[in-house]
Structures are given as C-alpha cells and as structure tokens.
Amino acid sequence: GNSVTQMEGPVTLSEEAFLTINCTYTATGYPSLFWYVQYPGEGLQLLLKATKADDKGSNKGFEATYRKETTSFHLEKGSVQVSDSAVYFCALNPGGGNKLTFGTGTQLKVEL
Amino acid sequence: DVKVTQSSRYLVKRTGEKVFLECVQDMDHENMFWYRQDPGLGLRLIYFSYDVKMKEKGDIPEGYSVSREKKERFSLILESASTNQTSMYLCASSWTVDYGYTFGSGTRLTVV
Numbered sequence: 001g002n003s004v005t006q007m008e009g010p011v012t013l014s015e016e017a018f019l020t021i022n023c024t025y026t027a028t029g030y031p032s033l034f035w036y037v038q039y040p041g042e043g044l045q046l047l048l049k050a051t052k053a054d055d056k057g058s059n060k061g062f063e064a065t066y067r068k069e070t071t072s073f074h075l076e077k078g079s080v081q082v083s084d085s086a087v088y089f090c091a092l093n094p095g096g097g098n099k100l101t102f103g104t105g106t107q108l109k110v111e112l
Numbered sequence: 113d114v115k116v117t118q119s120s121r122y123l124v125k126r127t128g129e130k131v132f133l134e135c136v137q138d139m140d141h142e143n144m145f146w147y148r149q150d151p152g153l154g155l156r157l158i159y160f161s162y163d164v165k166m167k168e169k170g171d172i173p174e175g176y177s178v179s180r181e182k183k184e185r186f187s188l189i190l191e192s193a194s195t196n197q198t199s200m201y202l203c204a205s206s207w208t209v210d211y212g213y214t215f216g217s218g219t220r221l222t223v224v
Contacts, residue, residue: 032210043116043202043215044155051210089154098143098162098209099170104154 002027004103012109019077023090031092033073038087118216131190135203144186149200193223
C-alpha cells in the first residue's frame with residue numbers, strides 16, 4: 001500500500017539554524033509529494049509540492065526535492081525563525097485520484 | 113479570502129449520543145474530506161466525497177457516516193459516540209489534489 005514515514009519529533013532548534021525534516025515514502029506508480037504545515041490552533045496549509053522525480057518544490061524559504069531513487073522528499077530550510085514553529089506533515093498522492101496519505105507529522109520548535 | 117468553516121471549535125458529547133460535525137466551503141470545490149488527527153498517528157481519512165450525494169469510505173470509516181446534500185456542505189455523523197472517537201476532526205476541500213487541500217481549523221471532540 002501507500003505510506004509516508006517521517007522522522008519523529010519534536011525537533012528543537014535555535015533561531016537561524018539549518019533545518020532538515022526527513023520524509024520517505026512507499027507508493028506504487030508515480031506519486032505526487034507534498035509538505036503541509038499546521039500552526040498552533042489552525043488547520044493544515046499547503047507549504048510546497050513536487051509532482052515528478054527530480055522536481056524541487058519551494059516556498060517561504062523551505063525546499064524539498066523529489067528523489068525517486070531514495071523514495072524521499074526531505075524538507076529543508078537554511079535559517080529557521082521562531083515563527084516557523086509548527087507541525088510539518090509530509091503527504092503523497094499515488095496518482096489517479098484526489099486522496100492524500102499523510103505522515104504522522106513532525107513538530108518543530110524554534111527558540112531564540 | 114477563501115475558506116473552509118467547521119461549525120464548532122470544541123464539542124463535548126456523552127457516550128451514545130448522535131453527533132453531527134458540519135463543514136462548509138465557499139470555493140465551489142467538488143472534493144471534500146473528513147480526517148481525524150491523533151497524536152502519533154497523524155491524519156487518517158474517514159470519508160470523502162467527490163460530488164453531491166456521492167461518498168466513499170476512507171481508511172477508518174467504522175462508526176461514522178457522512179452526508180453531502182449540497183456542494184458546499186459536508187457533514188460527518190457519529191451514529192453513537194464512543195470514547196475512542198475523542199479526537200481532532202479536520203475537514204478539507206479541493207479542486208484536484210495538485211492544487212492542494214484547504215483545511216478548516218478543526219473541531220476538537222471529547223466524548224465522555
């Protein structure tokens with residue numbers, strides 16, 4: 001079946017540190033991959049996406065590259081801010097429909 | 113600003129009660145979804161709908177039903193609430209998945 005595995009959190013970083021949140025997936029076919037972010041007290045928001053191998057999605061300083069050979073879609077940011085504190089979800093759509101399969105989420109805490 | 117509105121932010125219900133969670137979107141989206149979010153389990157799909165009066169089971173439909181009589185409204189029904197249905201419930205809507213889902217802010221349901 002289709003599944004997404006994320007690194008467990010919480011991840012605690014100092015402001016301006018480099019961020020990596022790992023995400024690997026299992027899927028048949030050629031999935032599209034997504035990162036969603038959930039700020040405290042809010043619903044999820046689409047952060048970035050990539051629809052085919054070697055695509056790089058980017059938004060708000062965050063990046064992720066669709067690596068088919070390693071079945072990965074790791075989220076990175078060069079310099080995090082306190083305002084980036086949130087829960088980050090990796091997700092996939094296996095293709096041929098509109099359902100998303102989400103990972104368990106990784107909480108990021110950024111401290112001054 | 114486009115949005116998905118969930119009728120209640122917090123609900124407390126008794127075991128055995130019939131519970132209705134309402135979701136309304138103003139974007140003319142065809143697809144609507146109900147997820148539950150639990151710590152360590154991420155988001156799990158309960159039901160989704162791709163058109164008025166159409167519905168499909170997600171990964172965990174047991175104990176739930178849905179209703180979609182109008183395009184903008186998607187209701188989740190707990191026929192007889194149980195304590196293991198205590199959770200955060202998230203509604204989402206979308207055109208196609210590659211445009212991203214728009215989520216509501218969630219309803220935190222406690223069954224006592």
